[in-house]
Amino acid sequence: MKKRDWIYFALVAVAFAVWYYFVCEDSPMHDFIFSRDHIDRRDTPWFFTCGKALMNGMVPYVEFADSKGPLLWVIYGIAYLISPCDYFGMFIIDGIGYIASLLCMFLTVKLFTKNSTAAAIITLLTVPFLFIPSMHYETKSEDTSFIFMALSLWQTCKILYSDDLKDRDWHRAFFLWGLCFGGTLMIKYNSSAMIGIFLVFMLIKLYREKRRFWPVFWWAVGGAAAIVAPLVIYLLGRGAFLAFVDDYFIQTPQTVANLQAGKSYFMQMVNRHDFMWVIGMILAGCISSIFWLKEWKYFPAAVGAWFIALIMYFARGYYIIICGPLMVFVPLNFYFAVKNHRWTNLLCAAAMVTILAFVGYTHRNWYTKEYFGGKEMTPRRQKAHAMDDYIASKAHKPLILYYGCSDKAYGMSSEALPACRYWSLQGGYTQQMGDDQQQCVESRVPDFIFVKTDAKVRTERVVKNGYRKVNLAESTKYHLYERIPDEVWRKTRKK
Numbered sequence: 001m002k003k004r005d006w007i008y009f010a011l012v013a014v015a016f017a018v019w020y021y022f023v024c025e026d027s028p029m030h031d032f033i034f035s036r037d038h039i040d041r042r043d044t045p046w047f048f049t050c051g052k053a054l055m056n057g058m059v060p061y062v063e064f065a066d067s068k069g070p071l072l073w074v075i076y077g078i079a080y081l082i083s084p085c086d087y088f089g090m091f092i093i094d095g096i097g098y099i100a101s102l103l104c105m106f107l108t109v110k111l112f113t114k115n116s117t118a119a120a121i122i123t124l125l126t127v128p129f130l131f132i133p134s135m136h137y138e139t140k141s142e143d144t145s146f147i148f149m150a151l152s153l154w155q156t157c158k159i160l161y162s163d164d165l166k167d168r169d170w171h172r173a174f175f176l177w178g179l180c181f182g183g184t185l186m187i188k189y190n191s192s193a194m195i196g197i198f199l200v201f202m203l204i205k206l207y208r209e210k211r212r213f214w215p216v217f218w219w220a221v222g223g224a225a226a227i228v229a230p231l232v233i234y235l236l237g238r239g240a241f242l243a244f245v246d247d248y249f250i251q252t253p254q255t256v257a258n259l260q261a262g263k264s265y266f267m268q269m270v271n272r273h274d275f276m277w278v279i280g281m282i283l284a285g286c287i288s289s290i291f292w293l294k295e296w297k298y299f300p301a302a303v304g305a306w307f308i309a310l311i312m313y314f315a316r317g318y319y320i321i322i323c324g325p326l327m328v329f330v331p332l333n334f335y336f337a338v339k340n341h342r343w344t345n346l347l348c349a350a351a352m353v354t355i356l357a358f359v360g361y362t363h364r365n366w367y368t369k370e371y372f373g374g375k376e377m378t379p380r381r382q383k384a385h386a387m388d389d390y391i392a393s394k395a396h397k398p399l400i401l402y403y404g405c406s407d408k409a410y411g412m413s414s415e416a417l418p419a420c421r422y423w424s425l426q427g428g429y430t431q432q433m434g435d436d437q438q439q440c441v442e443s444r445v446p447d448f449i450f451v452k453t454d455a456k457v458r459t460e461r462v463v464k465n466g467y468r469k470v471n472l473a474e475s476t477k478y479h480l481y482e483r484i485p486d487e488v489w490r491k492t493r494k495k
Contacts, residue, residue: 001107008120009106013099016127020095022372023131025138026087029373033384033409036370041138044087045409046424051076052084053418056397060235061243064418067252067426070231070244071186072141085413087139094143098130101150105328108154111161118335126327129281132359133371134274135317141188142321148180149195150325153303156198159205160296167215173202174216178223185224186231189248190310191322197306201299251430259428275317277358279308282323284355285330288348292336300329330356386472387480388413391448394482398447401440404458405450405478419446441465444489449481466492 001009021027025035026044035041046066053064055077060070079089102123110119130136130146155173159165177199184191199220206216235241286304290297304326311319330352337349377385391398392413399419400411407424410416418424420440422433440446442465449467451458459479463469466489467481484492 002116005106005110005116005119008116009103009123012102012106012120012124015124016099016102017095019127019131020098024091024094025136026091026094027373028086028088028091029375030370031375031381032086032412033388034381035138036133036374039137040408042406043140044090044138045407045412047072047076047141048080048087048090048409049407049411049416049418049424051078052080052415055080056417058417059238059240061240061247061421062238063421064423065243065247065251065421066424067247067255068141068188069186069248070235071183071227072144072188074231075144084415090139094139097144097147101147101325102127104147104150104154105325108150108157108325109328109332111157112332113335122328122331122335125331126324129278129327129330130321130324132278132320133369134272135278135320140318140321142191142318145184145187145191145322146324148183148191149322152177152180152195152198153325156202156299159202160299170206170211170216171219174220175223177202178220179226180223181220182224182227186227194307194310194322197303201296201302251432254430255426255428255433257428258430272317274359275320277355278320279311281330281352281355281359282320282326283308284348284352285333286326288333288352289329291342291344291348292333292340300326304329383472384408384410387470387478390470390472390480391416395447399445401437401446401449403437403441403449403451403462404455405452408450408478410450410478410480411448416448444483444486447483449483450478451481453477453479 022029024030025041030036033041047068050060050064050066050068050073054060054073058064060073066073075093076090079087079093082089082092105126106119106123109122110116113119113122155176159170159173162169177195180195181192181199184195203213206213232241235244283304286300289300293300304323307323307326311323333352334349337346387410391400391411395414397415397417398411400416400423401419402408402424404425406426420436422429422436423440423446425433425437438461441449441461444466449462451462454477462481466484468484470480470482472480
């Protein structure tokens with residue numbers, strides 16, 4: 001990059017940092033229990049507790065697990081070390097990741113425009129679409145994987161749309177793709193399937209140019225090994241590798257199958273007009289590039305179609321976050337419509353204006369729901385924080401169990417740790433996960449247990465095994481129980 005490029009990108013980074021401070025749910029502008037408009041955080045507390053447990057010496061996949069890869073927990077563990085009682089550490093880490101992603105997107109755009117000013121403006125225009133509120137109500141693993149997607153897209157575009165490539169350019173591209181593959185594999189492996197399409201296109205060009213396969217193959221293997229090998233060695237050293245394979249590759253697909261049994265999540269996605277218009281915008285941007293690209297015309301369209309196909313298969317709205325790097329093709333179409341004055345480009349631009357109007361219309365109410373920050377201590381937040389404060393007043397780093405429910409960060413201030421492998425129960429949980437929680441209760445391991453207010457059978461089991469309800473004001477959907485001291489419990493049982 002030339003000095004001019006760095007100056008323009010620095011302006012983009014500063015503008016993003018200001019935006020990010022207000023809209024990122026992990027920033028000091030937002031409450032750490034409830035994010036926008038009192039939406040329960042579902043994943044962030046879970047990941048943070050895993051990172052916390054890892055940094056406190058607990059064995060991953062043996063003493064705690066969450067159907068995600070170990071790299072995610074390392075990242076959240078570093079965030080915990082930065083700031084142990086809130087998500088400020090993740091705010092910093094993801095912020096750095098997003099700025100690096102924007103740099104990749106800036107360089108991708110410049111490959112097409114050859115203009116630093118246009119690249120900066122187009123990159124900046126994508127920023128609001130990276131945090132569309134209907135799907136970005138908390139930080140997900142997709143945010144952590146975002147840099148790998150942006151980096152893969154940039155390197156693939158560089159291979160496809162650059163002339164006079166040297167051997168070192170090919171080696172670098174395949175090494176970085178391998179690095180991205182290894183990174184996504186060790187965070188959330190369906191993202192690895194998504195970036196597989198970049199490898200396909202690079203291999204096609206490799207074949208067309210009659211270049212040797214094995215050198216780039218080993219560079220790709222080396223990139224993947226740079227991330228995967230240290231984590232595998234660590235898991236082997238802790239005696240957790242087999243448990244990792246069981247949880248990540250056996251239990252996780254079963255939870256997905258259980259969750260989708262008898263339900264049409266695909267139709268739920270289709271019926272969410274706010275999601276579908278965003279998907280339409282991504283596809284329109286990728287497909288319209290056919291009319292201004294001179295070579296490899298169908299690459300963006302193929303990538304967009306592949307990404308959306310996988311999203312619709314897994315049918316989760318927040319998976320759209322990972323498509324963020326493809327957003328550059330939307331403003332790129334406007335750029336070439338103005339530059340070329342071709343009726344096809346202008347027609348595509350008009351179609352995208354229409355789609356953008358519908359995106360704005362379907363999201364019009366979301367932007368009023370604490371989008372730019374929300375920490376007002378409403379009654380619901382007060383009651384939730386009362387439980388968090390109570391635990392912190394009683395113990396430091398207690399063992400906590402979310403019995404039949406998921407981690408809601410009610411043990412944040414006390415730095416609570418998992419009471420068992422599946423201390424927090426996910427949707428579509430397997431028999432093994434449920435049994436692990438029940439055994440944990442019967443063994444009286446947790447210091448504190450959260451139970452849903454309508455879970456009568458679980459509540460009876462908790463009380464039967466020597467836990468008493470903490471009489472705080474009714475809050476959210478959960479009751480808090482604390483363990484009766486062993487000596488008191490033994491006397492009570494004798495009576």
